[in-house]
Amino acid sequence: MLIAATIAILVVMIMAITRGIVGPTLYDRILAVNMFGTKTVLLISILGFVMGRPEFLDIAIVYALINFVSVIAVLRHSDASIFKTPQSVEKETEKNS
């Protein structure tokens, strides 16, 4: 069952990476990166149990903290103009259509 959970999490990580590449807005990409990081924490935990070395849980703890800090650090700059350019482009296309 550990192997099945590992495969399921790998499939979900591929789905999240697909949304991160395709994603029309910047927020979709941030969301995909956040989801990818959470699934990475789960993957490291499960792989530690699969290999019989539960010391991997320390790395999982550090990765959870890094994931949270990275998302908050990117959103700290949400007043910058690059966060607003896709929206203005969308507005112009809506006006045109």
Added chain:
Amino acid sequence: MNISSALFLLVGSFLCISGGVGILRFPDFYTRMHAVGVTETLATAMILIGLMLQNPDGIVVLKLIIILLMTLFISPTASHALAKAAMHNELKPKLDQPEDNEKVKSSNP
């Protein structure tokens, strides 16, 4: 013991996959964030509880509980911050087409 662990891991994997399908197929940023933010917390809790039932050692269970608590605090906070940033920068949700037409009709006269 082993059957309950397998059950928790199976439910967690199903929730993970449903969240992945949601992030791929939903039409809008807010609906995608709904799919991810709802399933992420419960799926992580389920899989970590399944791992706790797998190996009842002292320090390993303590580390798993630390990861579980951090995820339960971190994931809703990150989702909330992302939604606030998107609303603050006026990312519009996608609305239904008929409702949109009614709004246009009612605003025209």
